[in-house]
Amino acid sequence: MPAVRIKDQWREQRLFDQRSLVCAAIMGLGVLGLIVRLFVLQVARHEYYSDLSQGNRVRNEPIPAARGLILDRNGEVIAGNQPAYQLEMVPEEVPDLEDTLARLVQLELVRSEDVGELERTVESSRSFDSVPIRLRMSDEDVARFAVRRFEFQGLDIKTRQTRWYPNGELAVHALGYVGAISEQDLKHIDRAAYAGTALIGKLGVESAFERELHGTNGYREVLVNALGRSVERQGAFVPNLRTRSPAAGDDLLLAIDLKVQRTAEAALAGHRGAVVALDPNNGDVLALVSLPGFDPTLFGRGITATEFGALQADIDRPLFNRALRGTYPPGSTVKPVIALAALTYHVVDPQAHRYCAGAFHLPHSAHVFREYHNEHHGSVDLDDAIARSCDVYFYGLADVLGVDRISAFMAPFGFGKAAGIDIGGEKPGILPSREWKAKMFSRPADQVWFPGETVNFGIGQGYLNVTPLQLAHYASIIATRGKIWKPRLVAAYRDPRTGQIHQVPPQSDGQVTGVAPEDWQRVVHGMIGVTTRGTAAAIGYRAPYTFGGKTGTAQVFTVGQNEKYNASKISERLRDHSWFIAFAPADEPRIALAVLQENGGAGASAAAPIARKVLDAYLLGADGKLKPPQLMKPPQLMEPRR
């Protein structure tokens, strides 16, 4: 039998006291451990946790900067900012989503086929975030909703700034447009600086001067709770939150004169083509037209796939900037520079007459180089040959000059390279030469320059290819007798904060050297002849100023050796392109331009009348008389209207 243990109260009490003491000591150690831990958290790492808690509670909400305005040289707004209306829904405030959407369909604010998609969008959004239900509301839509607003709990009309082009399509190819920021754009921009910015410049001035136009976005610190919902108060307190105001982008003052631009677009309306008008004294682009155009507002408000598809599929290619990127043979518009070359190289006596029987043969060749429309100019000197655009005369000049001299002489006039306009995006065109042809073709037989190609070169056909901008640039070089300016659209910009105006100085691009003043004069005289007694005499009729011009007809469709070109017989799109270059007034030029009408036929009949209208629009006052030069205003900034 095991020994029975007797309860020993005194010993048990002592044991209990011992154990209690040990437990109390362990308790104390536990508290000590906690205090060490608290010291680490609240003293040693306090700053670290403070930052974390600050990062938790504050969210930076960007405030987009107002985009700079774009104004024409007289201060008229070409691109501004305008609030656009959209219908937005806060899901948690909507009592019955299905019913609400059904009633919106009844109001024709939502299309019934979009309801399913909208429901999914709303359901996947955070319940307190505003969800756009309908973008791009017309004033009528807004009004229709406004009267029923009380029936739609949780829905409201919100405004956001979008780009506004008050003149619609006007000058769109110079301006470009703004659109949603694409993956491609993200590679070029500082993402942080663009937080909050929805639209970015695409093409034209909007893109080239994006940095100036964009401005600096501001931010607002917003108190948020754990769900990301922005809240007013933190418990009982309203904390101090920082705000940085955005700085609006610079306003741009363009060299464009909207009056000239409008005239040019109206004159070319209904056709495909381009007009570029420059101030030959500084490179100011007075007008830059490429038709057809498109409405830039579509992109800013969010273009639909259908709309964009239609623009892309359009056979007239409205998105294509013909003025900068369309390359065409210049046709007879090159004759002045060929004449200058011949005079400079002393291969022609300007007074000597040659006989034009309507055709030209190279020695030992049966190939016939025809006169346009098989005309016979009879006996012509250099002046006549320019004025009446005698191909035979220039076939001869080209043959004597040879391709090397022609190519070398034409290069300073801007052929074969971009004119350097400040918005970029130009095609350089082609200035052919022996070297160019050797490089261009892979078959040895094709790499040889043929004499016949030189002959065609003389009348601007063959490989030679130019853009309308290049031809206007060339016309302005002739107008100033050799001065070269880089074309510029932006003449000045204004800092909206300081009001300070920064003039963009004209960019000289050198000068054509080695041409004698009397040779310039001879060619200019020939070009005046074009508009007084030559191919474009009809459009120079009763002009209150003298002006130089040159027609050109660029072949699209090669006429067979024994055929006649008959415009009515061939399809419209195979007709010749019609060119006209001009500068005015001839002795003291203020404007130089190039007009291209695609498939317009002869230069004199299609392009030249347009040119005359543009010249008149720029040069004549309200009284129909030539404005005195001192009344021609330099680009200036008016008080901007934001």
Next chain:
Amino acid sequence: MYEDLASGSRARRTLTGAAHLLFALQLDGPLVAGLALIAAFGLVVLYSASGQSVATVVRTALRLLLGTVALVLLARVNPNFLRRATPWLYVAGCVLLLIVAAIGHVGMGAQRWLNLGLFRFQPSELMKLAVPMTCAWYLHDRPLPPSWRSLAMLTVLILMPVGLVAIQPDLGTAALIAVAGILVIVLAGLRVRVMVALVVLGALAAWFGWSFMHDYQKKRVLTFLDPQTDPLGAGYHIIQSQIAIGSGGVFGKGWMNGSQAQLEFLPERSTDFIFAVVGEEFGLLGLLLLLLLYLFVAGRALYLATQTQDTFARLLAGSLALTFFVYVIINAGMVTGLLPVVGVPLPLVSYGGSSVVTLLAGFGILMALYSRRKLIGS
């Protein structure tokens, strides 16, 4: 002690009156004062932590009142009666736990509640008191330190309710019930080598138990080991509570001005994680004050336990005092990231549940054991 009430200053009269009242109610003055201070501080914190919800504060105040009533009533109960009633309480508790397991109300993904119509009752709360009482009752007339036979019996007595609570599943409460029982055995003089052996066995059991754990329980343990592995999931609680405490600094952000708590970054801010709210809004000083109060209450309770005169009273009172402090250590340790996240509320401060009532009832029993010490004859 029985001087004239009319003499002395008004403050002195009030104090004297209070002392008389406490004596009449058989309450321990310092302990009551400590508990009252903690509860008052708790209500202040809770007002802020609940997002200025007066309703929450009122509801908690009512629970405190209920707990105080339980405390006062239990303080008057004869310990001998308590001891005799213990086995019945234990059996009733176990039966209730079985009923919960069978038909109990599922709340928060676990079956813990018994809906009694007017209010919901958690039998596991009852067991927090019943288990240490049963252990003390069992050891009362047995020689100490306990024999192997007694230990085996006690293990069964503890494990039965603990197992029933654990399958609810409420691992936190189950562990606390076990701790309350084990503390009785430890105070009874469990030999140190046995304790070491049990710790080793416990480790083995833990390894074995791991395979029976629910996913969320496993996750809690894993997340405790490395909170950063799941910053938005299970680790979120710990990370956010550390941010709250750390950002509070020495002086705190001010009452109702803790961004972590007020902007709801801190989960369960008014219940299990209210300790972090104190740290954020009242800083290190606030937490030290709170810990000091807890230490005082636990220390005083333990002192009272040493003053009792029989085994049942000693063991039960000691266990109640220590269990109270274990709650504090586990909760504070969990909120500061020292211990895994187990659902243990901060005594008297955390919002909700019947735990406040149980806790105060426990202190009532403790005071009954202490105040009747001279009456216990044997």
